[in-house]
Amino acid sequence: MSRVRKPSGPAAGAPRKPGAPGPERKAAPKGPVVTPQALGIVFFLILVIGVIVFWQMVVVKFNNQMITLNNTITQTQGQIQTYESKGKMLPEAKEVNTAIREKLRTLDYLFLQDQDSVVPFFEDILIPIIATSKLRATADTKLEVDKYTFKINMAMDPFNTLPASRLFENAQDIFGIDYLGEKEGVPVDKVLDTRPPNFLFPYTIKMTKFAGTYENVKDFIDDVQTRRNAVLITVHCFKNNKSDNYGLYRTVTTWDLSMTVYFMNPEAQASGDNPPDPPGAKTC
Numbered sequence: 001m002s003r004v005r006k007p008s009g010p011a012a013g014a015p016r017k018p019g020a021p022g023p024e025r026k027a028a029p030k031g032p033v034v035t036p037q038a039l040g041i042v043f044f045l046i047l048v049i050g051v052i053v054f055w056q057m058v059v060v061k062f063n064n065q066m067i068t069l070n071n072t073i074t075q076t077q078g079q080i081q082t083y084e085s086k087g088k089m090l091p092e093a094k095e096v097n098t099a100i101r102e103k104l105r106t107l108d109y110l111f112l113q114d115q116d117s118v119v120p121f122f123e124d125i126l127i128p129i130i131a132t133s134k135l136r137a138t139a140d141t142k143l144e145v146d147k148y149t150f151k152i153n154m155a156m157d158p159f160n161t162l163p164a165s166r167l168f169e170n171a172q173d174i175f176g177i178d179y180l181g182e183k184e185g186v187p188v189d190k191v192l193d194t195r196p197p198n199f200l201f202p203y204t205i206k207m208t209k210f211a212g213t214y215e216n217v218k219d220f221i222d223d224v225q226t227r228r229n230a231v232l233i234t235v236h237c238f239k240n241n242k243s244d245n246y247g248l249y250r251t252v253t254t255w256d257l258s259m260t261v262y263f264m265n266p267e268a269q270a271s272g273d274n275p276p277d278p279p280g281a282k283t284c
Contacts (some may be wrong), residue, residue, distance in 0.1 A: 071270070110205065110232040111264035115150050115161075115194040118175075121261065122163035125230045126205070129223060130167075134216040140253060143167040149176045153188040199270035201263040202277035207243070209254045217255050232263070234260045236282040258282045264274040 086093075112121055143165070152158040158179070162171050180188055212220075217238055224233045236258045244254040260277050 133220040134212040135212040142169045144206040151181045155189045155191045195265040196263045199268045205259045207257040237284040239284040
């Protein structure tokens with residue numbers, strides 16, 4: 001005969017004693033962290049950022065390119081109109097250019113042409129004018145001129161590069177030589193083009209400490225500027241040295257004069273409407 005074993009714990013369904021803890025319950029699972037509302041906000045932010053990036057990278061860039069292209073078109077149209085206007089004026093410009101060049105050929109004797117003109121100018125024109133004037137040289141008399149460098153190669157004469165006059169002080173320092181004997185190991189045997197790079201290039205000459213009267217200076221200036229069919233010489237200014245007055249009535253004194261002659265290159269382009277160093281540009 002079998003015996004039924006009774007459970008050692010309280011029987012199921014037995015009433016709970018007062019004050020005893022209730023049965024243990026499992027924690028309810030938490031709700032989802034990402035809600036449809038959060039997804040909507042994230043999607044909206046992504047959409048806004050995408051629109052901004054698209055606007056900056058596509059729309060703004062396209063607008064800038066359109067502005068640049070329109071400016072280029074406007075500039076090109078302006079250039080086309082300029083070229084068309086110049087094209088219409090080209091025949092007349094050629095006629096004027098030919099007339100001017102023919103006129104320059106008749107007046108080229110008024111200007112120095114290149115370095116071959118330098119020594120003859122001093123020896124055949126300026127120094128003889130000074131010698132035949134009534135101005136007298138003193139112990140302190142001299143000619144001050146801009147430095148000039150002769151460019152020489154094997155096809156050119158390096159010796160005729162110093163004016164023969166005692167009026168120059170240290171002429172060998174004023175008139176230098178730049179010898180261009182070869183280029184990349186090959187001798188240069190073609191005469192160099194020594195014309196100035198500009199249409200007109202001024203060359204300044206100063207006469208200092210020449211003795212004479214005021215009338216002597218006036219006659220010299222007239223002789224230099226108006227009475228010689230030679231190189232154009234512009235006298236800018238002259239002044240007397242008060243400390244070198246001679247005689248009670250100061251009839252004789254020493255004088256300084258500033259002058260300019262010009263090199264001319266008819267093949268070079270003229271710049272501006274006014275020549276460099278016009279009369280009165282320099283002071284004493």
